[in-house]
Amino acid sequence: MSLGGHLREFRNRAIISAIAILVGCVVGWIVYQDVYDFLKQPITDIAKAHPGANIDVNFNGVTAPFNLKLKVSMWIGFIVASPVWLWEIWAFLVPGLTKKEKRIGRTFIGAALVLFAAGVYMGTKTFTNAVELLLGATPDNAANLPSATEYFSFVTRFILAFGLSFMLPILLMALNVLGILTGRMMLKGWRFAIILIATFAAIMTPTPDVWTMFLMSAPLLVLFFGSAALAVALDKWRGRREAKTRPEWMETADDKASAL
Numbered sequence: 738m739s740l741g742g743h744l745r746e747f748r749n750r751a752i753i754s755a756i757a758i759l760v761g762c763v764v765g766w767i768v769y770q771d772v773y774d775f776l777k778q779p780i781t782d783i784a785k786a787h788p789g790a791n792i793d794v795n796f797n798g799v800t801a802p803f804n805l806k807l808k809v810s811m812w813i814g815f816i817v818a819s820p821v822w823l824w825e826i827w828a829f830l831v832p833g834l835t836k837k838e839k840r841i842g843r844t845f846i847g848a849a850l851v852l853f854a855a856g857v858y859m860g861t862k863t864f865t866n867a868v869e870l871l872l873g874a875t876p877d878n879a880a881n882l883p884s885a886t887e888y889f890s891f892v893t894r895f896i897l898a899f900g901l902s903f904m905l906p907i908l909l910m911a912l913n914v915l916g917i918l919t920g921r922m923m924l925k926g927w928r929f930a931i932i933l934i935a936t937f938a939a940i941m942t943p944t945p946d947v948w949t950m951f952l953m954s955a956p957l958l959v960l961f962f963g964s965a966a967l968a969v970a971l972d973k974w975r976g977r978r979e980a981k982t983r984p985e986w987m988e989t990a991d992d993k994a995s996a997l
Contacts, residue, residue, distance in 0.1 A: 750825040757821035758814045765813025769806050772813060775861075776892050779868035789877030794885040805885055812893045816857060816900070823849050827911070849907045852960075856903025860896035863952050867895065898941045905957060906964040913968040920969030923961075930961050 765772070777794060784792040796802050815822075824846050875881040912918035923930070938954035 747829060750829050754818070754822040754825045757818035758811075761814030761817035762810045763814075764817055765810035766806070768813065769810055772809060773806075776809075776889060779865045780872065780888070783869060783872050783875075787875060787877060790875045791880040791882070792872060792875055793882060794888050795882040796885050801886060805889055808886075809889060809893065812897065815897070819853055820846070820850055823853070845907060845910065849904050852903045852906065853900045856900035857896055859903070859952065859956065860899030863899065864892050864895045866952075868892070895941070899953065902937065902941070902953065902957060903960065906960045906967075909961070909964040910968065910971075913971060918968070920965055920967075920972045923965035923968055927962070927965075931958065934958055934961065 780792060780794060784790070796805075827846060827849075872881060872883075909918065909923065913920065934954050934957045935950075938950045938957070941953060
């Protein structure tokens with residue numbers, strides 16, 4: 738396919754993904770209040786636990802409520818449309834799929850959706866601890882009125898980071914299927930991978946406690962080593978398959994005459 742063909746394919750898949758996200762935004766706009774109450778629940782609980790303190794989100798502007806509703810709706814739309822944009826990304830990276838490869842692709846997308854959902858779920862469980870740790874130190878007879886825009890931006894990015902990070906195995910396996918990264922290369926770089934995962938977890942978890950960082954880094958380490966083991970098994974399977982289909986004359990040593 739020419740460069741122009743790739744650009745046209747990228748444009749078409751980007752348009753499809755954008756339309757799916759837009760439809761998801763409509764859904765997010767409808768369920769906004771329920772999601773708002775859920776994401777704000779940690780502040781509500783902290784306010785109840787500290788009756789002497791004034792803790793709540795603050796809308797500092799006439800347009801702030803509308804802007805927040807729009808941003809949260811877009812965030813919901815991105816999550817709701819994940820099956821579509823995940824498939825479009827995969828189909829663009831691996832074009833010209835055969836029927837068998839399409840079945841494998843659907844398996845990859847199914848696994849990606851499960852991992853993404855698991856990451857989002859883990860993020861929803863973890864951000865509560867983060868908010869309680871950060872705002873729980875507010876003394877009695879004091880006011881803590883964080884900006885609603887800043888608070889919800891922090892929470893939505895925090896949850897989304899968990900969801901995207903849990904798709905690490907899909908990225909590794911895609912690189913393995915494309916022949917870019919072998920299982921042995923993954924295992925040899927395990928020290929570097931641990932450092933990267935720990936650094937990523939430290940950056941994405943803004944709280945200073947080790948427990949929140951562990952909740953993100955531990956699953957990522959398990960997913961990384963599981964992906965490496967699966968990649969090694971796939972490499973061996975592909976090696977055996979190629980050995981069976983390789984012509985016999987190619988197995989002849991360089992210093993010997995082949996039957997051909």
